[in-house]
Amino acid sequence: MVKENLYTTDIESMKKYNDVRKKFYSNDFPAATWIQVQRLYMSDAKLEVELIAHLPN
Secondary structure (H helix, E strand, C coil): EEEEEEEEECCHHHHHHHHHHHCCCCCCHHHHEEECCCCCCCCCCCEEEEEEEECCC
């Protein structure tokens, strides 16, 4: 992963789980943007993640 965009309705809650998130990247963290929004497309959703990956040849 080279870029992670995280959209959430509660950024303070997401900060509490940052250590769990980091376990998926094995210390090779992507650039990241975290954005708090009022509502996501699915009204009961709390989190949406968009990832951009680089696949070597």
